[in-house]
Amino acid sequence: MISDTLTLAERALVRLPRNPDMLLAFTVQPIMFVLLFAFVFGGAIETPGYGDYIDFLIPGMIVQQIAFGGFATALGLAEDMTKGLIDRFRSLPTARASVLAGRTLADVATNLLSMVILLVTGFVIGFRFDANVPEILAGVALLLLFGYAFSWIFAVIGMSVSSPEAANGVGFILIFPITFISSAFVPVESMPAGLRQVADVNPVSTMVDALRSLWLGGEMGNSLWLSVVWCMVLIALFAPLAVRKYRLSAGA
Amino acid sequence: MAFSEELAISAQGLVKSFGDVRALDGVDLAAAPGTVLGVLGPNGAGKTTSVRVLTTLLTPDGGEARVAGLDVVKDAAKLRSRIGLAGQYAAVDENLTGIENLTMVGRLYGNKRAVAKRRAVELLERFSLTEAGGRPAKTYSGGMRRRLDLAAALVASPPVLFLDEPTTGLDPRSRIDLWEAIEELVGDGTTVLLTTQYLEEADRLADRIAVVDHGHVIAEGTADELKSRVGGMRLEVTLTHCAASFAAISALESMSEEPVHADGELVVVQVAERSGAIMEAARRLSQAGVGADDIAVRRPTLDDVFLSLTGHAPADEEAAVEAELELVVA
Ligand SMILES: Nc1ncnc2c1ncn2[C@@H]1O[C@H](COP(=O)(O)OP(=O)(O)O)[C@@H](O)[C@H]1O
Numbered sequence A: 001m002i003s004d005t006l007t008l009a010e011r012a013l014v015r016l017p018r019n020p021d022m023l024l025a026f027t028v029q030p031i032m033f034v035l036l037f038a039f040v041f042g043g044a045i046e047t048p049g050y051g052d053y054i055d056f057l058i059p060g061m062i063v064q065q066i067a068f069g070g071f072a073t074a075l076g077l078a079e080d081m082t083k084g085l086i087d088r089f090r091s092l093p094t095a096r097a098s099v100l101a102g103r104t105l106a107d108v109a110t111n112l113l114s115m116v117i118l119l120v121t122g123f124v125i126g127f128r129f130d131a132n133v134p135e136i137l138a139g140v141a142l143l144l145l146f147g148y149a150f151s152w153i154f155a156v157i158g159m160s161v162s163s164p165e166a167a168n169g170v171g172f173i174l175i176f177p178i179t180f181i182s183s184a185f186v187p188v189e190s191m192p193a194g195l196r197q198v199a200d201v202n203p204v205s206t207m208v209d210a211l212r213s214l215w216l217g218g219e220m221g222n223s224l225w226l227s228v229v230w231c232m233v234l235i236a237l238f239a240p241l242a243v244r245k246y247r248l249s250a251g252a
Numbered sequence B: 001m002a003f004s005e006e007l008a009i010s011a012q013g014l015v016k017s018f019g020d021v022r023a024l025d026g027v028d029l030a031a032a033p034g035t036v037l038g039v040l041g042p043n044g045a046g047k048t049t050s051v052r053v054l055t056t057l058l059t060p061d062g063g064e065a066r067v068a069g070l071d072v073v074k075d076a077a078k079l080r081s082r083i084g085l086a087g088q089y090a091a092v093d094e095n096l097t098g099i100e101n102l103t104m105v106g107r108l109y110g111n112k113r114a115v116a117k118r119r120a121v122e123l124l125e126r127f128s129l130t131e132a133g134g135r136p137a138k139t140y141s142g143g144m145r146r147r148l149d150l151a152a153a154l155v156a157s158p159p160v161l162f163l164d165e166p167t168t169g170l171d172p173r174s175r176i177d178l179w180e181a182i183e184e185l186v187g188d189g190t191t192v193l194l195t196t197q198y199l200e201e202a203d204r205l206a207d208r209i210a211v212v213d214h215g216h217v218i219a220e221g222t223a224d225e226l227k228s229r230v231g232g233m234r235l236e237v238t239l240t241h242c243a244a245s246f247a248a249i250s251a252l253e254s255m256s257e258e259p260v261h262a263d264g265e266l267v268v269v270q271v272a273e274r275s276g277a278i279m280e281a282a283r284r285l286s287q288a289g290v291g292a293d294d295i296a297v298r299r300p301t302l303d304d305v306f307l308s309l310t311g312h313a314p315a316d317e318e319a320a321v322e323a324e325l326e327l328v329v330a
């Protein structure tokens, strides 16, 4: 099971450097977003309590990027379904869970890569931690857990649609608003009433708040443990659903 | 009983429904070790569903099947290491190179990386893919993909191999290459179940043919047995002038109990015996003053078999392409 999972994770990762469009999505695109947000919106957005907008922005941007990290899983699974690879894997004496486990594990690696790219970009334009090493590492661990939870959501999306193109569309339409109606890019206090309530209960906000307090200091409140609970709940909901979909996809 | 006397593939009364669609409605199949069983049928007949049941991908609603001496449901896990499957669509990872694809499959069979790689190199060589082995599979032609897919099915040297429409969509040259590869495998003692919509493919490769339609096996036997079921020989006369077809029909009519068919210059008469038929036809035609460019007797083809068994011709290329488009859209 473990070696099957690693074999399949390796196979999912090889895809990245060989697909210019995916490579761009995981490297250049986040850098571009950071620069656009920092310099186009930066001057207009007040972030009371944080040194400047770049400090405020980087944790939010990393959370957003990581929420999308599972896209590779959705695209990959949708492709495997349409191209008959799932049938091949099933016909092999391979642990059945390893197809999903391999994909989501590969996402952890790409999420780590995105995180490094965004942090380096952040440092270049002036982002600074206000935290000790354990706090920084706790933030990294929390992000990976969060990314892993979202990978299972994407796994369900990938197996619910009929083509990789549809996976792309559905994934974008579902996840994009969730990351935007949150505290990722602007303080929720600046939002109109209805939207603000949504942003307050959004797990993305909880996650961003926890990360900001870990990396930048400030009030932790209960955002840290709430984030962990959110991730666990998402995994508990979507992982079994993904496994079920995977089983049913055979038409058994 | 010695294993060699046992059937390599046997299925009795397989039933499988998808909602309202009864894809398999009591399918029986049998293949002796080292032989090729051709499963011939039009689109939607239930070929893929049969293959998926026999390769443990689907659990049947009813019936029983054994492959390589193992029950496809109860011994599914064990069976998977004894079968190879090349599905209807070449299942290769386009982002991986040829050698990476085969190495991955070897590793999923539980082999160490070095062992898997050695086998991959061997298989690439065997399927003339050595040169392309280092390129991503997305750069491969349709024929190369199919060969890579077949190679992937052979990684564990399985005694029983399932090939679902292995040559659909291939150009004639690649089709013949693949036929030769399959024949070589059978020469080495592999049992093969091959599905196809092409009658000539079943005729060339299969020892026995099961004709399926609407989830049933409607006929089973060797190609010769199936052909003789359609009865007699066909006497075909190509007239010099199609205007003479009425005269030709009345001259030849009494040679057969069946009605004579005419289509342009071609006149077809069913005859019971080959011997003497051509001479007799030539004599009658010259007596009636009808000119003929060609007179021949041929045995019925599998096309004729299919037509007489099902009342319709097997799905033609156009219908097949349409069905594939539907799949892509759905
Ligand atoms: N997973 C599925 N869900 C619903 N219907 C299916 C499924 N697989 C096959 N069918 C239906 O079962 C019938 C047999 O299909 P199939 O075995 O693919 O035929 P063939 O391979 O001979 O073209 C068709 O009517 C097809 O639409």
Ligand SMILES: [Mg+2]
Binding pocket: B044, B047, B048, B049, B088, B164, B165
């Ligand atoms: Mg089919």
